[in-house]
Amino acid sequence: MIQCQVRQWLARRRLRELKIEARSVGHLQKLNKGLENKIISLQQKLDFMTAENGRLWIISAEADKMRAEMANLDTERCLLLAAKAEAENLAAKLKLLEASRKEEASKNDKLENELQNLKDELKIEHEETATKLNALNIELSNLRVRYNDLTKQKKLVDAELLKERNRCLASEQEISQMREQLLANANLLASPALSRTGSVRINQRNLNQPLLITGPNGKIITVGGDNNEINEVVLILKQQHIISVLRSKVEQSSRENDRLKSIIDANMLIESLDKRTAMRTFEAQRLQELELAYTKLKEEMERLVEEKIRNGSEAMNFRSLVEKILEENDRRREEAIELRAILAGRFERRAQASSLSRPDSDQWSGVYSDDSLFSDMDDEISLERHCRQLKLHVQTLTQTIVERNAEIERLENRLNEVTFSRVSESFMQVRLI
Known part of the structure; x- marks a missing residue:
C-alpha cells in the first residue's frame, strides 16, 4: 500500500514537470517564429544589398576599362601623328616592299609545297613502320605462344617422369x-x-x-x-x-628416367642462365643507348640554340634537320628488314627441329648446345630492343613534324601581320594624301 502511494506521488510529480516543460517549449516556439520572420527579412535585405553592391562593382570596373581605353586612344593618337610624319618617307619604299613581298610569297609557296611533300613521305614511312612494328609484335606473340607450349610439354614430361618413378618402385617391390x-x-x-x-x-x-x-x-x-x-x-x-x-x-x-632427368636439368640450367645473361646484356645495352641518345640530343639542342642566337629563328636550317631525320628513318627501316629476316630464319630452324624425331639425351645435348640457345635468346632480345627503338624514333618524328607545323604557322602569322601593317600604313598614307 505504501509502495502504491509512493508511486502515485512520483507519477504526479513527473506529470507536473512535463506540463511545465510543455508550457515553456510552446512559449519558446512562439518567440522562434518571430525571430525566423525577422531573420528572413534581414536575409532578403542582405541579398538585395549584395546584388546592388555587385552591380556597382561592375559599373566601376567598366569605368576603369573605359579610362584605360581612353589612355590607349590618347597614346594611339600620338602614334598616329608620328606615323603620319613617317608615311611620307615610307611611300617610296612601299613599291620595293611590295615586290619583295611577292618574291617572298612565291618562295613561301615553294617551301610549303616541299614541306607538304615531306609530310606525305613521313606519313607513308610512319605507316610502313607501324605495319612492320605490328608484324614484329605478332611474331613476338607467336614466340611467346611457342614458349608457353614448350613449358606445357615440360610439365607433361615431368608428369611422365613421376609416373615412371612410381612404376619403377612397383617393379622393385614385385622383384623383391x-x-x-x-x-x-x-x-x-x-x-x-x-x-x-x-x-x-x-x-x-x-x-x-x-x-x-x-x-x-x-x-x-x-x-x-x-x-x-x-x-x-x-x-x-x-x-x-x-x-x-x-x-x-x-x-x-x-x-629412361636418367634421360628425362638430364633433359630437365639441362632445360632448367639453360633457362636460368638465359634469363641472367639476357637481362644483364639488355640492361647494359639499354643504358649505353640511352646515354648516346642523351648526348646526341644535347649536342643538337646546343647547336640549335647557337644557330638561333647567331642568325635568328628565320635563318635556322630546318631542311637539313628533316633530311637527317629521313636518313635516320631509312637506316632504322633497313635494320628492321634485317631483323625480320633473322626472325624468319629462326622460325624455319625451329620448324625443322620440331619436325624431326625426339632425340636421346646425348643427341639432344649435341644438337641443342648452350651456344645456340644463348644466340637465340640474344637475337630475341636484340629484336625487342630494335622494336622499342623504332617506336621511339616514330614518336620523335611525329613530335618533330608537329613542331615544324607550329613553326610554319607562326611564320605565316608573322608574315600576315607584317603584310597587314604595311598595307594599313599605305592605306593611311593614301588617305592622308
Missing part, C-alpha cells in the same frame, strides 16, 4: 616379392621331406630315369621322374624368367 618366393621354393626343395635318403620311395625313384633340365642361366638341373618335383622345377623356371623380364624393364625404366 618374387625373390622372397624363390628363396622359399629353394628352401622347400632343400628340405628333408623332398630329399632322396631316408624315404620309403628310394627304390621307386632309383628305378625311374633321371631328367636333365637346362635353366635360364645355362645351368643343368637333374630332376627325377616324379611329377610333383617336375612341376616345382617348372614353376621355379617360370619365376626366374619373370624375374629376368622385370629386371630388363627396371633397367629400361631407369635409363
Whole structure:
C-alpha cells in the first residue's frame, strides 16, 4: 500500500514537470517564429544589398576599362601623328616592299609545297613502320605462344617422369616379392621331406630315369621322374624368367628416367642462365643507348640554340634537320628488314627441329648446345630492343613534324601581320594624301 502511494506521488510529480516543460517549449516556439520572420527579412535585405553592391562593382570596373581605353586612344593618337610624319618617307619604299613581298610569297609557296611533300613521305614511312612494328609484335606473340607450349610439354614430361618413378618402385617391390618366393621354393626343395635318403620311395625313384633340365642361366638341373618335383622345377623356371623380364624393364625404366632427368636439368640450367645473361646484356645495352641518345640530343639542342642566337629563328636550317631525320628513318627501316629476316630464319630452324624425331639425351645435348640457345635468346632480345627503338624514333618524328607545323604557322602569322601593317600604313598614307 505504501509502495502504491509512493508511486502515485512520483507519477504526479513527473506529470507536473512535463506540463511545465510543455508550457515553456510552446512559449519558446512562439518567440522562434518571430525571430525566423525577422531573420528572413534581414536575409532578403542582405541579398538585395549584395546584388546592388555587385552591380556597382561592375559599373566601376567598366569605368576603369573605359579610362584605360581612353589612355590607349590618347597614346594611339600620338602614334598616329608620328606615323603620319613617317608615311611620307615610307611611300617610296612601299613599291620595293611590295615586290619583295611577292618574291617572298612565291618562295613561301615553294617551301610549303616541299614541306607538304615531306609530310606525305613521313606519313607513308610512319605507316610502313607501324605495319612492320605490328608484324614484329605478332611474331613476338607467336614466340611467346611457342614458349608457353614448350613449358606445357615440360610439365607433361615431368608428369611422365613421376609416373615412371612410381612404376619403377612397383617393379622393385614385385622383384623383391618374387625373390622372397624363390628363396622359399629353394628352401622347400632343400628340405628333408623332398630329399632322396631316408624315404620309403628310394627304390621307386632309383628305378625311374633321371631328367636333365637346362635353366635360364645355362645351368643343368637333374630332376627325377616324379611329377610333383617336375612341376616345382617348372614353376621355379617360370619365376626366374619373370624375374629376368622385370629386371630388363627396371633397367629400361631407369635409363629412361636418367634421360628425362638430364633433359630437365639441362632445360632448367639453360633457362636460368638465359634469363641472367639476357637481362644483364639488355640492361647494359639499354643504358649505353640511352646515354648516346642523351648526348646526341644535347649536342643538337646546343647547336640549335647557337644557330638561333647567331642568325635568328628565320635563318635556322630546318631542311637539313628533316633530311637527317629521313636518313635516320631509312637506316632504322633497313635494320628492321634485317631483323625480320633473322626472325624468319629462326622460325624455319625451329620448324625443322620440331619436325624431326625426339632425340636421346646425348643427341639432344649435341644438337641443342648452350651456344645456340644463348644466340637465340640474344637475337630475341636484340629484336625487342630494335622494336622499342623504332617506336621511339616514330614518336620523335611525329613530335618533330608537329613542331615544324607550329613553326610554319607562326611564320605565316608573322608574315600576315607584317603584310597587314604595311598595307594599313599605305592605306593611311593614301588617305592622308
